[in-house]
Amino acid sequence: MMAEEKYKIVVFGAFGxxxxxxxQTLDPQAKHIEAEGAGGxxxxxxxxxxxxxxEKRIYLYGTPGQERFEFAREIIGAGMDGAILxxxxxxxxxxxxxxxHTSLKEEKIPFVVFLNKCNQVGARPDAAQEHFAGAETKTVSAKDRRGAREGLEKFVGRLRPHTAEKKA
Ligand SMILES: Nc1nc2c(ncn2[C@@H]2O[C@H](COP(=O)(O)OP(=O)(O)OP(=O)(O)O)[C@@H](O)[C@H]2O)c(=O)[nH]1
Ligand SMILES: [Mg+2]
Incomplete structure (x- = not known):
């Protein structure tokens, strides 16, 4: 049997x-719990x-972006091997x-910053990149499967697989 490494990766970021x-782009069969909100x-x-x-199996978890869901973010993030901001x-x-950003640094979670919506007019990835100086960054569009997979693959390449000692 082929050895398989598992990784729990959690996606954080603001509302919208x-x-x-x-x-959804990375896994077209992804599941999602949502509600009607302002404008969508x-x-x-x-x-x-x-x-x-x-050989790497990535389990991706997305968190709610609204500030009031801090508790959900804490639970979903427990035992993660890495994070995408x-x-x-x-x-x-x-x-x-x-x-x-500060929470990930304080908790010493390996993370990568994905600068999203770079396909959209008015995107300023350079300004954001400057803000996150010192962190690994990647310009992406969440709608572009190839770039997203590439970014994920590169990031996971520097992580250690999931181990039982970490709380799931
Ligand atoms: N042009 C463009 N639009 C994007 C991109 N990524 C997301 N969007 C749009 O942005 C809006 C919000 O996207 P979501 O994926 O729902 O954002 P979210 O971070 O899950 O939002 P919450 O769950 O409310 O925190 C949607 O209308 C998407 O179609 C992108 O790379 N380019
Ligand atoms: Mg969402």
């Missing part, structure tokens, strides 16, 4: 940054998808995104 879109749907619990990259590059980095 594109977390659900990213997971919003994640109220989580997204869940799976991606196979060679998904940032909307069409708007300035705000306090909430900075809070997510």
């Amino acid at each position: 940054a594109g977390k659900s879109t990213l997971i 749907t919003t994640t109220i619990a989580l997204d869940y998808g799976r991606v196979q990259l060679g 998904l940032v909307d590059a069409t708007s300035p980095v705000d306090e909430f995104v900075e809070h997510l």
Whole structure:
């Protein structure tokens, strides 16, 4: 039997940054718990998808972007092997995104910053990149499967697989 490495990767980011879109693009069969929100749907619990990259099996969890769901983010994030901080590059980095960024650093979670919506007019990935200086960043569109897979593969390449000692 082929050895399989497992990874739990959690996607964080502000309301509407594109977390659900990213997971749906990476796994078209992804599942999602949502509600009607202002101007569309919003994640109220989580997204869940799976991606196979060679021998690596990636379990992807998306978190709600609204600030009041901090408790959900804590539960979904428990035992993660790595995180994607998904940032909307069409708007300035705000306090909430900075809070997510600081939390990942404080908890010493390996993370990559995906600068999203780079296919959209008005995207300023350069400004966001400057903000996250020192972190691994990648410009993406959550709608572009190839770029998203590439970014995920590169990031997971520097992680250690999931082990039983971590709480799931
Ligand atoms: N142009 C463009 N639009 C995007 C991209 N990614 C997401 N969107 C759009 O942005 C909107 C919000 O995307 P979602 O994936 O629902 O965002 P989310 O981060 O899951 O939002 P919450 O669950 O409410 O926190 C949707 O209308 C998407 O179609 C992108 O790369 N480019
Ligand atoms: Mg969502």
